[in-house]
Amino acid sequence: EAQVTQNPRYLITVTGKKLTVTCSQNMNHEYMSWYRQDPGLGLRQIYYSMNVEVTDKGDVPEGYKVSRKEKRNFPLILESPSPNQTSLYFCASSLSHGGGTEAFFGQGTRLTVV
Amino acid sequence: DQQVKQNSPSLSVQEGRISILNCDYTNSMFDYFLWYKKYPAEGPTFLISISSIKDKNEDGRFTVFLNKSAKHLSLHIVPSQPGDSAVYFCAASAGADSWGKLQFGAGTQVVVTP
Numbered sequence: 323e324a325q326v327t328q329n330p331r332y333l334i335t336v337t338g339k340k341l342t343v344t345c346s347q348n349m350n351h352e353y354m355s356w357y358r359q360d361p362g363l364g365l366r367q368i369y370y371s372m373n374v375e376v377t378d379k380g381d382v383p384e385g386y387k388v389s390r391k392e393k394r395n396f397p398l399i400l401e402s403p404s405p406n407q408t409s410l411y412f413c414a415s416s417l418s419h420g421g422g423t424e425a426f427f428g429q430g431t432r433l434t435v436v
Numbered sequence: 437d438q439q440v441k442q443n444s445p446s447l448s449v450q451e452g453r454i455s456i457l458n459c460d461y462t463n464s465m466f467d468y469f470l471w472y473k474k475y476p477a478e479g480p481t482f483l484i485s486i487s488s489i490k491d492k493n494e495d496g497r498f499t500v501f502l503n504k505s506a507k508h509l510s511l512h513i514v515p516s517q518p519g520d521s522a523v524y525f526c527a528a529s530a531g532a533d534s535w536g537k538l539q540f541g542a543g544t545q546v547v548v549t550p
Contacts, residue, residue, distance in 0.1 A: 326479070355537070362445075363438070364525060364540035365480070380537065412479050424470070425538065427479030 328428035343398045345413030353416045354396040358409040403435040439463045442541035455513040459526030466528040474523045
């Protein structure tokens with residue numbers, strides 16, 4: 323089954339404790355992204371990757387890091403989480419970069435930073 | 437500043453009637469528009485898209501209309517069914533090199549009542 327898998331689904335952590343949210347896709351997609359969803363703001367892109375070892379900032383990259391060492395995996399790293407990073411996070415992948423290309427989303431990771 | 441706006445946070449409609457969801461945008465460089473549907477505890481799933489060279493695209497019960505001069509698009513669902521109860525996000529991308537970067541609206545919660 324074609325899918326994007328994120329882990330964990332739920333996470334509560336303390337300020338400053340490094341964490342990683344994993345994302346894996348089995349569709350051989352080149353393009354992967356991370357979004358955060360906040361009430362009244364919709365989904366905002368954090369980082370994206372066009373291929374292995376190629377990443378770039380989205381609209382809200384501050385406080386986040388990513389890496390793309392393998393085509394299927396695109397982890398999101400919070401080196402020193404803060405309460406304003408409490409949010410619902412989605413990983414997405416797509417086959418190409420064309421404007422109308424459908425993006426496939428993971429089920430989301432609900433992160434709470436206290 | 438949000439470039440894609442969904443000004444109605446919620447919409448209630450009776451089963452069998454038409455649902456009309458609206459979306460406005462400010463960036464004239466957007467050339468693809470997509471609608472995503474999201475159920476609770478799941479990631480967004482692609483619903484329908486439209487290129488800026490068209491003014492209408494239809495897929496079963498779902499039709500998207502685009503008015504470029506007004507920078508406005510709408511999604512029509514006819515007839516509405518209980519399974520359509522979800523949050524609907526309007527999204528847009530700009531240019532062939534958009535690298536899968538989508539700008540999302542804040543979403544509209546649709547509730548279909550019996």
